[in-house]
Amino acid sequence: MMYRVDGAKNKHIASPVTKPRVVIIGAGFGGLKAALGLGKAPVELTVIDRNNHHVFQPLLYQVATAALSPADISAPIRHILRKQKNTTVLMTEVTGVDLEQQLVFTANRSVPYDYLVVATGASHSYFGHDEWAPYAPGLKSLVDATSLRRKVLLAFEAAEMEPDPEKRQALLTFVLIGAGPTGVEMAGAIAELAHAALAGDFRHIDPRSARIILVEALPRILPAFPEALAQKARVALNHLGVEVRTSSPVEDVTSDEVIIGGKALPAKTVIWTAGVAASPAGQWFDAQTDRAGRVKVQEDLTLSDYPNVFVIGDTASVMQDGKPLPGVAPVAMQEGRYVASAITQRVTGKGDVQPFHYHNKGNLATVGRSFGIADLGWLRLTGFLGWIFWLAVHIVYLIGFRNRVLVLVQWAWAYLTFQRGARLITFDTKAKLTAKELLEKVV
């Protein structure tokens, strides 16, 4: 029988354990799949996340554009895992990892492990221009989504009160930098918000005069899709009134404008969807990272020299067929499932651990309320059919029966009425002081 060797900060009493301890850091798509895969394994599992909830990231843009509420696309982690008797969930912030002593340090205590799974995700990368961050926020968390929602809705409110026509137009200009799926979906959603949902609600401005501009440095949008599908998406964006500017690298972003090709584009709302940077997990290990800060891992997703430490999802740089795997949910989920079975195999001694192999089932994107594109390799869908397929896949993968029903009800309502239900401008705790200040800041 072994005994738990707890870290110095741990106030819990040492207790006899007979099962290997697995610690998973982060309950995004990768970490959660790993945790669910280990639910019946003969291990003692601890899942650590700084939030109490898992977020369905592919629908974050719908929160940012007032179509869904934050709770609709999230679920409490400990509730998802409540039936796994071998699992403890801790809501706390990880501050570091000691690979030699096999300890995870948190704000409250240190947690020992026999196997570690690092799935801490990514944040935005401004490609060396971090000074743009305050003017061009990104979309990676619920906090990002609700503050973008506030920013977008406040721009219309401020425009309604702005007597100067030039300033008014700058308030009604929305620039999205980066034409991957998030940029494309967000541009379509803001266009619909301005041109349909808000259309009749103002007196001094016409929200339909809003400009939505999607800017991309590469010569085409949606580089992960076949050219023909991307072209159809571009046409659909134009139909919604989105201006698409490809081969247009951004040179500068300030509080008032975006500089492209030496020309200034006055815009008060700029949204960054161009680049991601891995979370600082790489620094905990002093490990080799790629340009985006993602940790380079072995074929079995472990750190070299540390075969009991797995790194997955957006935190990991995994090469396949000479190319790095993209930072998308399906990759993270397949990696999570793989790690769960790899740990089970090693703990039970049953089966050989094979190298990880990502199976790409396809790519999906949507443009507005009834146009989608789907590339499944053997099948390509566009238009309404593509949108229905996108909708079905997202509903199926959304966690929680209640969330599925609520999201379907709201999508049906939005589809029939062109309205947005969550048009809520909320402020931080000091609301009463900052409402005015925030509005002035936008103006």
Place this chain on the structure above:
Amino acid sequence: MMYRVDGAKNKHIASPVTKPRVVIIGAGFGGLKAALGLGKAPVELTVIDRNNHHVFQPLLYQVATAALSPADISAPIRHILRKQKNTTVLMTEVTGVDLEQQLVFTANRSVPYDYLVVATGASHSYFGHDEWAPYAPGLKSLVDATSLRRKVLLAFEAAEMEPDPEKRQALLTFVLIGAGPTGVEMAGAIAELAHAALAGDFRHIDPRSARIILVEALPRILPAFPEALAQKARVALNHLGVEVRTSSPVEDVTSDEVIIGGKALPAKTVIWTAGVAASPAGQWFDAQTDRAGRVKVQEDLTLSDYPNVFVIGDTASVMQDGKPLPGVAPVAMQEGRYVASAITQRVTGKGDVQPFHYHNKGNLATVGRSFGIADLGWLRLTGFLGWIFWLAVHIVYLIGFRNRVLVLVQWAWAYLTFQRGARLITFDTKAKLTAKELLEKVV
């Protein structure tokens, strides 16, 4: 033809107007009813609110206890009023009123009026103990509701990680001060959250061991209800596991405990539902106010000496049959409707303005998921029937078809599963820095 005399700060050009200008400050129950009542009147109406949304306050406690999302109980003001061609909505903060010049000052400009309706609502009153405010927050706004939700859910998370049994019990002790409808409904909701929704989700604590204590200075709960109904509600609270302490004035509230009758009750979560204070509108006018800061008004809800200035809702102190009217939604709504018709009568010269008279249709309260009390004067309901009645009334008065459907779906789901869907701990914009700090603050 008259010309608009705009204030110095107004950058808009003076324009010819032929219709009297009505300005409503605040779009709560009173202000919104007044605005809707003036939709077809021959006036030029401006509605000013510092938020973009109207909030259905009677369901705020359901947001605070993770049953509903903020957007479910709110609707954009300008969307509600979009069809009124005579109406402009401004989202801005009012900073003062000049009764002589007939101007409303806001952060952005000054707005002239011929008739003014002040419906700015109320905040909490700590009866001279403002030092309790940080430890015993109240529930008047969506920001209050989401920060209470965070506080309540974080208490369980912190308890799960707290090794010291005494500190753990303090984290699992919830004290509600004030046994009016809000205190009673909130106590029932927290009891159900702890005893049902969270029951199986933790490993180191049993949420069912949480203590929920409802404290009231008066000898009984729900003073607005007949004694017999209140007694039944008290029994229902006991069934849910709520400890009710009447005749127990609170002597002190600190970060760790509540002092009642000289005895310290260790509790990390204290919620204030005992008293309200009117918004500072009274100070704008230098008018006579009652003890709670509410402006004393004439029989027709106008300020004495200023017959074109109406004060309604929680901002006004209206005497009827020798008693002040209570600060509840039906009073505010009837006052709003009255003011709309009084202004219409005076503008059109048709009809005589009669004094305002409040018609009390009844009182409702609910205790948990299937017990309600209703006192309609001619009819009293308790138990399941009272709850169904409560539910029907709240659904009918909730604004927006979408909100009604969503709230019904979520109530049905909660009723069938005992679960709470909006168990979301969200932080302010600086989430990544404050998550840890906030948790430590709670511990």
